[in-house]
Amino acid sequence: MNVISKPKITVVTAVYNKEKLIHKCVESVLNQSFTDFEYILVDDQSPDNCPEICEDYAKKDSRIKVIHRENGGHALAVNSGILQGIGDYYFIVDADDYLSDKNCFSEMIEIAEENDCDIVLSDFLGVWNNKNKPKKLIFDGIEVMEYLIKEDIYHPTTRSRLWKKTILNKNNLFKNLICDDEEWTPKAFYRAKKVCILPKPIYFRTTPEDSVTQIATEKNYFKKAFDKGFTTGVLINFFEKTSISTLQKRVLYKRFISLYLSSLHIYANIITNNQLKSELFVxxxxxxxxxxxxKFYDSSRHHLIAWIMRYFGLKGALLFFKVFIR
Known part of the structure; x- marks a missing residue:
């Protein structure tokens, strides 16, 4: 196969300790009917056989490029792939996931180029049905977030979505957080002039027990709560400086505040280590x-939490979570 000098799509997969799953992931990309892509595999200093597996694939297919980097976490590994890519569009696949449709890239590129889309979404978790299926297939970025949140099918994932390179350039790179896409994706939607939808599931997500987001240790709970608490503040500070309407803020902020409330719950009911509690409290x-x-919530419980915070401070709100919300 000839080396592609300027591919249409750059596909990026960060690889760490996934030797049992990486084959299915890579094969699902290589078997796409659309072939005008480069595939960047980023080995994040994986301790298993993944580095050798990646190199073997690169020897067999000239579209594959392997980057070996010092371990720094998933987000920074994805950043390395993005920075090395030269495609017009980007598609991110996790090493433990795979594409379930061989026409995924061809259909997404067709939609993107026909409509000059900044982002193409697919049905990430197979949750769209006749009741909540979008009534139109082209939105602006904030519109599509409103729709997804209202239908309770919003997911901040960067996976299963085709991103125009200009959106990646405008939106900067990922931060090294467990929930890196919680902050990145809303900002990307805001900056997108046009978002198109491919209303079918094309991406199969797995959740291995050894995933950092699945391991139920106190330290991981702390990291999730810390990142979510931090991210909520960043998002609301960002959107307060934009010109989106109050009605749009009402929808978006309910989603953002849910991250902060999740952090309150973790602090009050899960974290016991005093040092971790002290850092999270800050x-x-x-x-x-x-x-x-x-106030954007219709729930009296949320209004009560806001009232407690106003008159009794953060410690009062945490006590409320400890006693009444478990």
């Missing part, structure tokens, strides 16, 4: 002002 305290937007 980030929660720095962002407690965002609970004033609980």
């Amino acid at each position: 980030v929660l305290d720095e962002n407690k002002h965002i609970l004033k937007y609980s």
Whole structure:
């Protein structure tokens, strides 16, 4: 196969400790009917046989490029692939996931180029049905977030989506957070002038027990809570400076505040280590002002939490979570 000098799509997969799953992932990409892509496999100093597996694939297919880097986490590994890519569009696949449709790239590129889309979404988790299926297939970025959140099918994932390179350039790279896409994706949607939808599932997601997001240790719970508390503040500070309407904020902020409330729950009911509690309290305290937007909820419980925070402070809200919300 000839080397492609300027591919249409750059596909990026960060690889770490996935030797049992990486074959299915890579094969699902290589078997696409659309072939005008480069595939960047980023070995994040994986301790298993993944580095050798990646190199073997590169020897067999000239579209594959392997990057070996010092271990720094999933987000930074994806960043390495993005920075090395030269495609007009980008598609990110996790090493433990795979594409379930061989026409995924061809259909997405056709939609993107016919409509000059910045982002093409697919049905990530197979949750669209006749009741919540979108009534139109072209939105602006904030519109599509509103639709997904209202239908309770919003997921901040960067996977299963085709991103125009200009959106990646405008939106900067990922931060090294467990929930890196919670902050990145809403900002990308905001910057997108046009988002198109491919209303079919094309991406199969797996959740291995050894995934950092699945391991139920106190340290991982702390990391999730810390990142979510921090991210909520960043998102609301960002959108407060935009010109989106109050009605749009009402929808988006309910989603963002849910991240902060999740952090309160983890602090009150899961974290027991005093050092971790102290560090988490700092980030929660720095962002407690965002609970004033609980007024956007229709729930009396959320209004009560905001009232408690206003008159009894963060410690009062945490006590409420410990006693009444488990």
